[in-house]
Amino acid sequence: MATIQTIPHFDIKSGYRPQSEDKTPLADAVDFYRLRQLTNSQRLQLGASLTRWAKIVSLRGMRKANPLAYSKRFAQSILGSKWLPILTPTSDPSMWTQDPSEIARLLHPILETMGIPYYITGGVAATAYGDPRTTRDLDLVIELDRKNISRLVELLEAADFYCPPGSVADIRVARSRVLSVTHITKVLNADLILNTDTDFDRSKMARRRLEALDVAGVEQFWIASPEDVVLAKLLWRQQSQSMKQWTDVLGIIKVQDSQLDFDYLWHWAEILNIANDLDRAFTEAGLFGF
CATH class of the missing domain: 1.25.40 (Serine Threonine Protein Phosphatase 5, Tetratricopeptide repeat)
Structure with a gap:
């Protein structure tokens, strides 16, 4: 016999703001009561499911709107115009609907091999600790000596990542500290952000946590x-x-x-x-x- 979950009484304080305008404070509080019962990895999986579903719905809409132009529209919308001459979907579009956690699984061993401390931040970290949502790419802060950028790029390219040469050159001469990489076959993006030498940035790196991305807790990654x-x-x-x-x-x-x-x-x-x-x-x- 099914049991009805007991929801505790909520004392909604003045000034409480729901996450969206169409939700009442009480409904919002109940939602977050349930989210608090989940682990970080379970919330990450919820966010991953939302991201995959958003991509699937987008692809279906493009195909239905104009089947003949679907391939071109797909490349422009999902990949961006710079990728259009190089990449177009030729088979099952499910390969294009993976969530950003997939790219973490590819980057983690590369960074570990080079002994580069890192942590995940941005939307993926916000999902792990808070309200699951869709996110397009992965943000990682890395502790990298600029003189080692060539070795990092070598390992990334060997793992099928595209590293824009201009961005690599800018990092090498300290004009930039962000390297946006794309995995060629999975078409997933990540921003690798060089940590700055401030007290706050050093503190963030020192306080990073090993968290699981999968529910089983087998795969662990560093997260802010x-x-x-x-x-x-x-x-x-x-x-x-x-x-x-x-x-x-x-x-x-x-x-x-x-x-x-x-x-x-x-x-x-x-x-x-x-x-x-x-x-x-x-x-x-x-x-x-x-």
Whole structure:
């Protein structure tokens, strides 16, 4: 006989903000109560499923809208115009609907081989710690000496990654610290971001965590801590005013709740001049008194 899950009473505080405008605060609170019952890897799998489904729906829509132009539209929409002369889907489009965690499985052994410390951040990390959502690519921060960029590119290309020569040259002469790579056969993207030599960036690398991407807990990857993801997204939002960054922050706080290191958050929020934003995020996530 099926049992009905008991949902506790929720004291919705003034200022609580749902993740979307069409959801009531109570419905939002119930959703996050359920998300808190999941592990980080289970939330990652939810996000992966959403990403795959979004791609599948997009492909079906393009095929239905114009079957004859489907191949060209696919390449332009999914790959971007720069890939159109090189790559077009020739077989089962399911190969193009993998989620960004697939690229982590390819990059991890390369970085481990070179002894390059790294951590996953961005949308994938926000999904692990907060509200699962779709995300197009993977963001990794790496601790790389620029003089070793040629060796890294050599290993990446041997594993079927495309590394834009211009970006490699810019990194070599310190004009840039971001290398956007694409796996040729899987058509998955990742941004490899060179860590900067600031106290906060060193702290983020030191506090990274080994987390599982699969439910079984077999595959483990380095991911930024939830506190550092919150702080980084608040910093990014200060520049971009992105609502996506804000909802990611609220999602992490709602899920992690009292498990967050509030002393650490306030310490760096004051240093980074984002204390007011952090205070507002606590209010909209329903947390007070920390």
